[in-house]
Amino acid sequence: MFPSLPRLLVHAFAALAALALSTFSGSAFAHGAYHDVVAALNAKLAKNPDDANLRFQLATAHAGHGEWDPCLAEVARVEALAPGKYRTGYLTGKSLAGKGLLEPALADLDGFLAVEPKHVGARIERARVLLKLGRSDEAFADYSAALKRSADPELYVEAVEALRRLGRAEEAHTLAEAGVKKTRHDPAVLVCAVDCATDLGRIDEALSHLERLRVVWPRPEPWMRRKAELLAEAGRKEESLAAWQDLYRHLMALPNLERAQPFLAEPLAACRRALGLSGSPAVAAPPAAP
Numbered sequence: 001m002f003p004s005l006p007r008l009l010v011h012a013f014a015a016l017a018a019l020a021l022s023t024f025s026g027s028a029f030a031h032g033a034y035h036d037v038v039a040a041l042n043a044k045l046a047k048n049p050d051d052a053n054l055r056f057q058l059a060t061a062h063a064g065h066g067e068w069d070p071c072l073a074e075v076a077r078v079e080a081l082a083p084g085k086y087r088t089g090y091l092t093g094k095s096l097a098g099k100g101l102l103e104p105a106l107a108d109l110d111g112f113l114a115v116e117p118k119h120v121g122a123r124i125e126r127a128r129v130l131l132k133l134g135r136s137d138e139a140f141a142d143y144s145a146a147l148k149r150s151a152d153p154e155l156y157v158e159a160v161e162a163l164r165r166l167g168r169a170e171e172a173h174t175l176a177e178a179g180v181k182k183t184r185h186d187p188a189v190l191v192c193a194v195d196c197a198t199d200l201g202r203i204d205e206a207l208s209h210l211e212r213l214r215v216v217w218p219r220p221e222p223w224m225r226r227k228a229e230l231l232a233e234a235g236r237k238e239e240s241l242a243a244w245q246d247l248y249r250h251l252m253a254l255p256n257l258e259r260a261q262p263f264l265a266e267p268l269a270a271c272r273r274a275l276g277l278s279g280s281p282a283v284a285a286p287p288a289a290p
Contacts, residue, residue, distance in 0.1 A: 038061055038062075041054055041057055041061065042058070052078050052086065053086075055077045055081065056074075059075045059078060062074060068099050072092060075095075089109065089112030090108075090112045090116075090125070093105045093106070093126070097125060097128065097129050102129050102133055124142070124155065127140070131162060136166055140159070140163070143155075143159040147179075147182075153179070156175065156178075156186075156192065157179075160176045160192045169200055172199070187217055191213070198230065203236070210226055224250065225267050228240050228244045228247060244271055245275065247267065248272075248275060
C-alpha cells in the first residue's frame, strides 16, 4: 500500500485539478459560482417563466452541483414546455444515478447515448452505473470510449483504480501506462502507474515513475521515501539503505527551520528508524522578537 502522506498529497493535487478540469465530474460548479448561476437564471425566469432554454440551463446547473431533485424538477418543466426539443437524458440519467436509482438511470443514459454516442460525460456516467450493477466489461468499454476523447487525468485515475479494485491488474497497468503518455506524465496518473507496476512486481518500472514524481512534484521527499520503502519491500536491502541515506542527506541539508516543518517530521523520523540513528537533530529556534 502507498504510505499515507503521498496518498494524501495525491488527493490534494486531484482536488486542485478538479477545480480546473471538471468537464465530466459531479461538481462542475464551485459552491459560490453555482449559487450565482442559479440566482441569475431565477431572476431571468421571474420575467420569462416559460423559457424552456433557461429552464434547461437551470437543470444543467443543478446537475453540475449534485442537486438531483431540483434538476429532475426542472427537466420535467423543460419537457412540458418544449417536448423533445432538448436532449435531457444525460441530466436525468445522472440525477437518477445520484439518487441510487441505477436501472432507471441506465435506461435514460442508454437512450441519450443512442443519439449522442460521443458525449464523454454520459459515457462516464454510464460506466459508473454499469460498475455498480456488476457489469464491468460494459463499464470499461464506456471508459475506453470516453478516454479516446479525453485526456483528463482524473478520468484515467478513476478507471485505473476501478480496475485495480476488481483485481484486473494487467488491464489497470496497461491503462495507467497509456494515461502517463497521454497526459504527459500528470502526477496523479504517475501515482497510479507506480501502484500498478508495484502490484505486478515490476519494481524498476515503479522506480522510474517515482523518479519522475520526484522531479515534477512540488516536494521530492514523499517519493524519495516511497523509493526507499519500495526497495525494502522488494528485498533490495542495500539499495533501500542507499535510498534512505539519500533522503536523510537531503533532509539534513535543508535549513533547520524548514526541516522542522510538520510535513517533514515523519520522513525524517522514518529515515532515522531505517538507518538506526538515535536522538534527533538540533533545530535552531527563530530569533526572539525585539
